[in-house]
Amino acid sequence: MNFSSDTAAPAHPSVLEAMMRANAGPAPSYGADKITARVRTQLARVFETEDFDFWITPSGTAANALALACFCPPIASVICHQEAHIQMDERGAVEFFTGGGRLHLLPGEGAKISFDVFKDYLDEFDPSFVHGTPPAVLSLTNLTECGTAYTPDEVARFARRAKGGGLAVHMDGARFGNALVHTGASPAEMSWKAGVDVLTLGLTKTGALSCDIIILFGAAKAKGKELRARAKRAGHMPAKMRFLAAQAEAMLEGGLWLGLSAHANAMAQKLAAVFREDGIELAFDVQGNEVFALLDAHDIDKLQEDGAAFYAEWPGGSSRFVCSWATAEAEIDAVRETLKRAMRK
Amino acid sequence: MNFSSDTAAPAHPSVLEAMMRANAGPAPSYGADKITARVRTQLARVFETEDFDFWITPSGTAANALALACFCPPIASVICHQEAHIQMDERGAVEFFTGGGRLHLLPGEGAKISFDVFKDYLDEFDPSFVHGTPPAVLSLTNLTECGTAYTPDEVARFARRAKGGGLAVHMDGARFGNALVHTGASPAEMSWKAGVDVLTLGLTKTGALSCDIIILFGAAKAKGKELRARAKRAGHMPAKMRFLAAQAEAMLEGGLWLGLSAHANAMAQKLAAVFREDGIELAFDVQGNEVFALLDAHDIDKLQEDGAAFYAEWPGGSSRFVCSWATAEAEIDAVRETLKRAMRK
């Protein structure tokens, strides 16, 4: 019963096997190898476009901060949700990578930015006011921190308004696969077709060992050289780059990443059903692989006694359960059993 | 005949096997796992002290820059050799991580800082001169960029003078094992016993996949918390940290890293002998796994025609050949053959 995080899961066996295969003989360093070249081909297929550039990093924090630093100068800000990962969990990485840029926080239900608040903010901001810090990027997280998903239409609406104000659009897709599975959107529909300029395509939480890809779409491609320079400078151009590429290849091959995301989402739905069976309310609609249950102290105790790992005290008062590619149905059953026993008392 | 770099070599099989073993079941994220704990025990044994803290990063650039940022405030500088890797090959990572600190470059033969120049600089620097940028750290590279080694006594001499001036002492040990093998020094003798406060213990070039450890010795341990914060903020706290730890464990286990370094050094000596046989001069004494040969254009052409990979035009006019754990004696023989054929012409 490990629902602590999808990062607590091991890597999918295919990923490590690919790394083993990548380990045959010498290869050019720093991304000039053949596997990295093959990943380009795969990404083109997956995103239905040749008009992109990319770089692979070992962490979501690195991918987000590098991506944002290419679009947010030090004198500007990134608009994000007040509970976004870049605000809550990345120790000021954006401020660091941008050289002193700022996050501008907006509210919204279920960790989705309120469109109206966003629109009002842009409408009222006076770009000629030199004393204020103007927004340069809109960062949307999909799947959000509350396990909810933006649809492609919602993303497009945000992107249109953002671009009207000269902002670039970033998507933190640490759980991009989960959002795709839920909405039924294609990778292209959820990204560049909806107006996303730069995507953090997270594969680590999905099942890789350590692999989050920054993808620059369309005109944003022009930032490719700067992105590599920033990556190098941040220690994110490992010599044996091919092992990051091997992970990406294994995950993208045959749509493995989407299959693993689908499994995680399905497990979350089953877990949600278990809670509902017992009359336990959920804090947010389950649209991905995360379930936020409003448990009472008794249930929390019982689950922990029985060895369930989860965040008991998530901000806002719920408990967070995350399913992963490795979550077994037996773990869901075990939760059901524990809750039943808890109710009998 | 791949002598392009020790980073072009694959990882040692033991490293990947350890990663496979690490992949069984869930584990706490961000370094709270059991393997990371075991690495601590190993480092204590290897360095003969419990008085240290450490963090594992996936690249030497990350390890150097994070280490230096803990000791060099933005208003100060790091003294290093003018050909140091942090100056030549890390795209300003130190300037980035320190928030605008500076490298102060000193000359010296064979990429070893001239002690006299260093001493004179410190003697003459007036720390009360607010307009100047005072040095806060001395960074020594061992093995140096020219394949030469500092002895523990030399390191200690630098460290004493540095500390007399209030400077911390960093060692960039991207090829630390190679320097140990050459000098016969123990890890402790070459680091904390000689006055090193913080060591970048490179294992990637030695045979790992992606593993460079920052070790804080003695009082420098107090920087451990700041180091983790800076690592997180730089995207260098990957969720599945255990896979970095597994690499470290495999390399340190049974002294594998030193065995691999010894092999690389031995191959370099054989290669040097091949050059000397043919009357080809070497630019620097071979004290590690790098050979800098003063080849003529004809020899360079012949070697490249026969498929040898190496840096033909190293700054200063020599050609650089790097041996690794994976360098086979047959590769050295192939160089000998090529050069013989070249001479006959």
Added chain:
Amino acid sequence: MNFSSDTAAPAHPSVLEAMMRANAGPAPSYGADKITARVRTQLARVFETEDFDFWITPSGTAANALALACFCPPIASVICHQEAHIQMDERGAVEFFTGGGRLHLLPGEGAKISFDVFKDYLDEFDPSFVHGTPPAVLSLTNLTECGTAYTPDEVARFARRAKGGGLAVHMDGARFGNALVHTGASPAEMSWKAGVDVLTLGLTKTGALSCDIIILFGAAKAKGKELRARAKRAGHMPAKMRFLAAQAEAMLEGGLWLGLSAHANAMAQKLAAVFREDGIELAFDVQGNEVFALLDAHDIDKLQEDGAAFYAEWPGGSSRFVCSWATAEAEIDAVRETLKRAMRK
């Protein structure tokens, strides 16, 4: 009728006369002159302590950002009100000077931080959570952006809780004199005696030409050397420093700054009375030299037609009127006249 800002006022004649006097013959550069030395003596008298250090800057933004950078490392944050000048009007200066530190915004009535929200935030923040950005400094603005004042007791209450959590306490005193006059507190009572570690003592808005002093009290004095280095590096160590010192001397001499502040406060009270006479509500209690009136569009038009300068659309819906040392009673009378005529229509 110029109520646009206290920065729109000229400098007090005594200030320019002092600068003229300072211009006799050569003098040591960069703060080593006699006038700067005399300012130290004056500050000791004014703040009733010898236990301090200081530096003079030409702008409040410089003073705030330099002061905060000495106490907030790049991996941490500064707690301030969500309408604080450092958040709204300094173009990310704190993020810049701290090297990527962050502002953590808290709400509260009349631009005063809610003590309960502050206390709850500190109580709940887990300093061991490496992913979050911990607070390092509390910044209180007195007089606030809404013209309200913290009493020394209120400051002391905040400071005690802040220090319990290891935070330093900064006061943005761009309008410090105005807050003193309103509360009747002495400079010492409102600063170090209440727990303030570092004060931005603003004299520019009070009547100087360009003079905001950073004062480090007690143990914070240890940051003096770093402060000078940061000032130099930021271009805030002008060669002819004596002209900043001359301004400070003129303003502190004989309590001129407090007299000018008292005048500005008194004018604001008169202006407030004018609004109240006409049944115009005020958005905030007038506790300094600023009046926020809830004017209707008609009144705004009439005032502007008659040449009154003020911020018609302050965030929150009121209009801001600022009085200064140079505000004449005739200007208040002119407002009264205009409003009377406006009412007749």
Added chain:
Amino acid sequence: MNFSSDTAAPAHPSVLEAMMRANAGPAPSYGADKITARVRTQLARVFETEDFDFWITPSGTAANALALACFCPPIASVICHQEAHIQMDERGAVEFFTGGGRLHLLPGEGAKISFDVFKDYLDEFDPSFVHGTPPAVLSLTNLTECGTAYTPDEVARFARRAKGGGLAVHMDGARFGNALVHTGASPAEMSWKAGVDVLTLGLTKTGALSCDIIILFGAAKAKGKELRARAKRAGHMPAKMRFLAAQAEAMLEGGLWLGLSAHANAMAQKLAAVFREDGIELAFDVQGNEVFALLDAHDIDKLQEDGAAFYAEWPGGSSRFVCSWATAEAEIDAVRETLKRAMRK
């Protein structure tokens, strides 16, 4: 006999008188005032072009760092002489303002960059090498730190090569007037006509109180908005901006700045003649207002005994004497007297 620095001189009376005049009544803040507008007209006349933008700062360090930050991204470097003021005397301001950019130091006689070394460096630098830090700006200092001057032709030669490599050209003109007077060049010939994109026009050392102007020429004008944002963020947009503008106006009016520069240069020539009379060698040709004399210890002692202020131990072994607008012929005579008495012993 004060030859310590041109910054030790007082401000010219006209400058303070202009500030007094500027102090009549309220005025818009932050550069929107009438005096700042008039300075624009003056600069257009002085530089014979309308195609420019500008900003006024209170220090040369601020002007240089702000100017360079607009052209050197954090991933790049500024080429300058190894004795340039930005390297020796500004406490890492460029590294700070650029967000971690770097200075790349080049040698050359008399603090003038060797053109051949510069050319070779650009010729050999491989911009595709992501590990290296590419140059983005060339910064020339005129008058140099050794009191020598580049001619417009020399500047143009550097600028052509720089632009061929995609570099912007900056001139640190802290003593621009002195260089103009010596070379006979017009302001336009020495700046934009020679290929300078951004000039730090120093007036502080020339006779102002605190006034160094950044001028963006031609296409560089596009950086005007960014420059203001960076200035604001650095605390270099003082509210009562008009007092900086008043200084600029007074200095530019009727060519006062050039007259004062001519006086300082003439005094330096007289002083040089005094040294030569006594057979004292000069370290550098006197091409501005600085004289570097190779004095023996006896002469240094005598001069200091008689109250002469100068840098006795300038790097390189000479003693530095700086003349200013305020240097009196009597001071030169006093040096002559002292040296004569010294010789008799």
